[in-house]
Structure formats: C-alpha cells, structure tokens
Amino acid sequence: MTRHFDDLQLGSIELFCLAAETGSFTRAASLAGVTPAAVSRSVARLEERLGVRLFVRTTRQMRLTDGGHNYYEQCRQALTQLLDAEREVTGGQRVPSGLLRISVPTPYAHYKLLPLLPAFRQRYPEVHLDIHASNRNIDFVEEGYDLAIRGREPADSRLIARRLEEAELVVVATPAYLARAGTPLTLEALAGHECIQFEMPSTGRTAPWSFNVAGKRLELETTGTYTCLDDYLATVTLVKSGAGVMQAYRFTVQKELDNGELVEVLATFGGTSRPFMLIYPHARHVPLRVRVFIDYLIQAGVSPPAAPCA
Structure with a gap:
C-alpha cells in the first residue's frame, strides 16, 4: 500500500477537526496542548495540500466553508474509525463507548425508540447518543451518522437494512367528526371526507393510503385541505382535534383508540402495514457501540409502551 500521509499531516487533520468542533484556533490549541500558531500552521498546510479554503476567518468569527464542512465530516468519521480499531485491537473497546449518531422518523422516535434509550444508557453508560428525530433523509457519509431507521428499504446497495x-x-x-360528517363505509366514500395528508420528504408527494381489498393490497390516493410537511406527528394532532380522517400507524393512536378519543373506520379493509428498517453502512469494521446498539434494538423488539415522550 502506498503511503499518502506522514505523521505531520495526520496531526494537522486532528488539529483541523478540533478547530472545526470548537470554532476557535485558541480553544483547539488549549485542548491539544499546543500554541494557536501551531493550529493555524496545520490548517494552512491542509489548505495548501487540498487547494481549497477550509475556514472563513474574520476578526469576530470563524466558520467552515462548504468544502471545509464536507472535509471535516469525512475526517471526523475516519479518525473515529481509526480510534475504534485501535481500541478493539488493544482490548480498550471491551466496554462500548463514544458518540453514537442516530437518525429516526418522528413517530418512531417518540413512540418506539426514545422510551428504550434510558435502559440502553444504563447498560452502556459510556455511549453518548446524538438523536436526529426528523422525517428528512440523511447522508451517512456527509453528515456522519452511524445508524438510521426508515420506513422502507434503501435503494443504495452500500447500506445494510435489517427489518x-x-x-x-x-x-x-x-x-365528533364522524357525527358531523358521517362514517365512511366504503373506500369510495373517502372522496366525500376531509382526508388529512402527509407529504413525504423523500419524494415531495403525499403518501397514499394502503388497504386490503379481497386479499390484495391497494394503494389509494386521497384528497384533503390539510397537508402536513416533514413532521408526521402533526397529522396525528390534527385528527385528534377533529379535523378529518387519517391513516396512521396504529402504535401512534392506540392509546386514543383504547380510551375512545378516536374511532377506527374502514376496518374491513384494514390489516396492511409498512416496514421499519434499521439501516447502516457496509463496513469492514463496525464500532462496538454500533454493534451493541443494533443487538439491543433487535432483542428489545422495539416494543415499549405506546405513549410519546413529553
């Protein structure tokens, strides 16, 4: 293997990452035990090597350029992998530790994942959790995430998906809504109702409703004057407020169905479902903190009480 980096260059990358994380050459120097001038020289060496500016510096602030941000994300991930590999080889990673970054859709975060995390932290107190609760798709490499949970299998063959x-x-x-608007008994009757819509961030299209018709799955486009973007739980709030009818994940409305706040309709066409997948990149070396979290979710069955976090 051809050598591409010497010790000075690797050290420069570490100091650059510290400067990016702290937003200051002085703070980075203090953490590294060097002078601010040494940090400045390291960054200058990287900028010369790469032929791009990594920081925009003024008398009042310092921020990463777009190129600097992309370079930082990939360098941080690479340095983390090197550290994990070293710990594993030397036995220092017998105890899972470090930062674990997870991206998860809002309904699954509030009703499924977040209630499981305190018990995980009790078991692995040295693992720190960074949770991105959003329905927006993320880029593992660009944004530095370890794991994601999504409502479909990924198209990218470089990603592993576990159901x-x-x-x-x-x-x-x-x-109250059904007393006012009537109860739909057929799928055709939905055309006369206020059907609350959710726009999928991945496509910009409203999500079709799924039904079981004579043993076959039917995807039905519905219409309504309420469309929620990005936050799926907004649709649940609307339907609980009497705005209309909504097809939701049962786990997000089970409490309200049990206490009578909501009523199930069109049950004869029910029984359909959508998968939730645990997704992570292919890698020769999977950090121990990632492996134990994957095992924890699989063993837990992701089935805590169906109640959102406050």
Missing part, C-alpha cells in the same frame, strides 16, 4: 417490525396502518377519526 425491525411491520407497523400496522389504521384509519381513524374522532367521534
């Missing part, structure tokens, strides 16, 4: 569960879908409304 966590099949989440049942159910159409619901409040008793």
Whole structure:
C-alpha cells in the first residue's frame, strides 16, 4: 500500500477537526496542548495540500466553508474509525463507548425508540447518543451518522437494512367528526371526507393510503385541505382535534383508540402495514457501540409502551 500521509499531516487533520468542533484556533490549541500558531500552521498546510479554503476567518468569527464542512465530516468519521480499531485491537473497546449518531422518523422516535434509550444508557453508560428525530433523509457519509431507521428499504446497495417490525396502518377519526360528517363505509366514500395528508420528504408527494381489498393490497390516493410537511406527528394532532380522517400507524393512536378519543373506520379493509428498517453502512469494521446498539434494538423488539415522550 502506498503511503499518502506522514505523521505531520495526520496531526494537522486532528488539529483541523478540533478547530472545526470548537470554532476557535485558541480553544483547539488549549485542548491539544499546543500554541494557536501551531493550529493555524496545520490548517494552512491542509489548505495548501487540498487547494481549497477550509475556514472563513474574520476578526469576530470563524466558520467552515462548504468544502471545509464536507472535509471535516469525512475526517471526523475516519479518525473515529481509526480510534475504534485501535481500541478493539488493544482490548480498550471491551466496554462500548463514544458518540453514537442516530437518525429516526418522528413517530418512531417518540413512540418506539426514545422510551428504550434510558435502559440502553444504563447498560452502556459510556455511549453518548446524538438523536436526529426528523422525517428528512440523511447522508451517512456527509453528515456522519452511524445508524438510521426508515420506513422502507434503501435503494443504495452500500447500506445494510435489517427489518425491525411491520407497523400496522389504521384509519381513524374522532367521534365528533364522524357525527358531523358521517362514517365512511366504503373506500369510495373517502372522496366525500376531509382526508388529512402527509407529504413525504423523500419524494415531495403525499403518501397514499394502503388497504386490503379481497386479499390484495391497494394503494389509494386521497384528497384533503390539510397537508402536513416533514413532521408526521402533526397529522396525528390534527385528527385528534377533529379535523378529518387519517391513516396512521396504529402504535401512534392506540392509546386514543383504547380510551375512545378516536374511532377506527374502514376496518374491513384494514390489516396492511409498512416496514421499519434499521439501516447502516457496509463496513469492514463496525464500532462496538454500533454493534451493541443494533443487538439491543433487535432483542428489545422495539416494543415499549405506546405513549410519546413529553
């Protein structure tokens, strides 16, 4: 293997990452035990080697350029992998530790994942969790995430997908709305109702509703004057407020169905579901903190009480 980096260059990369994380050459120097001038020289060497500016510096602030941000994300990931490999080889990673970054959709975060995390932290107190609760797709390499949970299998063959569960879908409304607008008994009847929509961030299209018709799955486009973007739980809040009917994951509305706040409709066409997948990049070396978290989720079955976090 051809050698591409000497010790000075690797040290420069570490100091650059410290400067990016702290936003200051002085603070980075203090943490590294060197002078601010040494940090400045290291960054200058990298900029000369790469032929790009990594920071925009003024008398008041310092920030990464777009190129600097991309370079930092990949350098941080590479340095973390080197550290994990060293710990594993020397036995220092017998105890999982370090930062674990997870991206998860809002309904799954609030009703499934977040309630499991305190027990995980009790078991592995040296693992720190950075949780991105959003329905926006993320880029593992660019944004430095270790794991993601998504409602579909990834198209990218470089990613591994493990099925966590099949989440049942159910159409619901409040008793007050049904008293006012009537109860739909057929799929055709939905055309006369206020069907609350959710726009999928990945496609910019509203999500179709899924039904079981004579043993076959039917994807049905519905219409309505309410469309929620990005936050899926906004649709649940709307339907609980009597705005209309909504097809939701059962786990997000089970409490309200049990106490009568919501009523299931079109149950004869129910029984369909959508998968939730645990997704992570292919890698020869998977950090121990990632491996134990994957095992924890699989063993837990991701089935805590169906109640959102406050």
